Amino acid sequence: MIGANISIAALGAGLRSGTISSRALVEEALEKALRPDGEGGRAFTRIHVDAARQAARQSDDRFASGSARSALDGLPISIKDLCDVSGEATTAGAIALSDATPAAEDAPIVQRLRAAGAAIVGRTNMTEFAFSGLGLNPHYGNPRSPWRRAEGRIAGGSSSGAAVSVADGMAVAAIGSDTGGSIRVPAAFCGLVGFKPTAARVPRDGCFELSATLDSLGPLARSVADCHAVDAILADAPLPLQTPGRRWRLGLAPAYLLDGCDATVLAAYEHALTLLEQAGADLFPLPKDALQLAGQLTATGSFATLEGWGRHGDMLMRIADRMDPRVYVRFEKGRDAAPGLLAELRGIRSALIDHFAMLxxxxDAIVGPTVAIVPPREADLEDYEAYCRTNGLILRNTAVANFIDGCAVTIPATRPGYAPVGISFTGAHGRDATILSLAGWAEAMLAGAA
Structure with missing residues (x-):
């Protein structure tokens, strides 16, 4: 029942009519998550069996009395392992923190999900401390993309378990975090929709902080409408979806976002552009050197390294011997960073924000490939240089939205028989309603042409 063609709205209608029950949905999600031959063992760090079942019983009682709370009432939802849950240690994918002091209360977004009636089925696996776009975790396992899973194709990260929980029907939607693409990369690699809102839209309190400058929280789901429904709960304010009353106006990805893209990605992107233009979008080339400031920012330094070490350096040094060394070594660069580097990064970022506003x-948005490549194999990332090189390429396009303090949505643009590819719509700060509206229209146009 939890599958590609059943939306949150349709599930809600079934719950209201009594043709389905929350208990049935939650049991289906739990059965998939606990299946010995499934991905649940890698997708989750903890499964909340009893709490999810209790939430389902309470939801069914509310539907029976006509007092359902929200569009998410009774639906199985997963949360990333960096969100506080009362009474549990927040490990953020680090097994070394499994004995940390339990959280005194739920993070605000968890409180909002519970108040909405959602059945939280568990905490999802992630790159340790959310510091990579690859989604690998040597402690809890590496969640794998549904595409060519037997080959060990990665799910992307850092919200790897979140994406797999939705792709495999272990949750209707998932909550992820996004510092440079950690919602959108795994969504693209798993054939899903991922929404990175403007950072200030969703409260980040009670969630592990990688970068105070770049972090944001948002949903992964099977459709734009589903992401819209979840975002309304997380932000405690639904976005007013809209049509512009004219043709959509899209800036085409400049060379910075296309260099190094593989043939499958470029073909899917160009095919999508053709369909969107035919459906009523106007496409505008951008200057060839557009967004090069994003590359300069990346080459100069890392907000995540500097801010992450500044906030967590003492803790990281204490647990270094129990961490993924590929994560620790990149954090450690923040210890000896040159004085003034963070201020320099902030200056470049400010210039990039102004540049994006001008562009x-x-x-309405800039459209481009979400990720430059298709999901690589785990085996091809064992070498540290390959790990870093691939991580940088995977995050290059998505990081722009974080750098400009903007918003972005990735939707599937996969051609039948080919690897999963996402295309993204990126907008300036506060343009969330426009971006979601545009993505919903594009999703419908691409689906209608399939």
């Missing part, structure tokens, strides 16, 4: 003046 998108009169446009």
């Amino acid at each position: 998108t003046d009169g446009l």
Whole structure:
């Protein structure tokens, strides 16, 4: 019942009519998550069997009395392992923190999900401390993309378990975090929709902080409408979806977002552009050197390294011998960073924000490939240089939205028989309603042409 063609709205209608029950949905999600030959053992760090069942019983009682709370009432939802849950240690994918002091209360977004009636089925696996776009975790296992799973194709990260929990029907939607693409990369690699809202839209209190400058929280789901429904709960304010009353105006990805893209990605992107233009979008080339400031920012340094070490350095040094060394060594660079580097990064970022505003003046969004490559194999990332090189390429396009303090949505643009590919719509700060509206329209146009 939890599958590609059943939306949150349709499930809610079934719950209201009594043709399905929350208990049935939760049992289906738990059965998939606990299946010995499934991905649940790698997708989750903890499964909340008893709590999810209790939430389902309470939800069914509310539906029976006509007092359902929200569009998410009774639906199985997963949360990333960096969100506080009362009475549990928040490990953020680090087994060394499994004996940490339990959280005194739920994070605000968890409180909002519970108040909405959602049945939280568990905490999902992630790259340790959310510090990679690959989604690998040597402690809890590496969640794998549904595409060519037997080959060990990665799910992307850092919200790897979140994406797999939705792709495999272990949750209707998932909550992830996004510092440089950690919602959108795994969504693209698993054939899903991922929404990174403007950072201030969703409260981040009670969630592990990688970068105070770049972190944001948002949903992964099977459709734009589903992401819209979840975002309304997380932000405690639904976005007003809208149509512009004219043709959509899209800036085309400049060379910075296309360099190094593989043939499958480029073909899917170009095919999607053709369909969107035919359906009523106007496409505008951007200057060839557009967004090069994003590359300069990346080459100069890392907000996550500097801010992450500044906030967590003492803790990281204490547990270094129990960490993924590929994560620790990149954090450690923050210890000896040059004085003034963070201020330099902030200056480049400010210039990039102004540059993006100029580029998108009169446009609704910039459209481009979400990720430059298709999901690579775990085996091809064992070498540390390959790990770093691939991580940088995977995050290059998505990081732009975080750098500009903007918003972005990835939707599937996969051609039948090919690897999963996502295309993204990126907008300036506060343009969330426009971006979601545009993505919903594009999703419908691409689906209608399939």
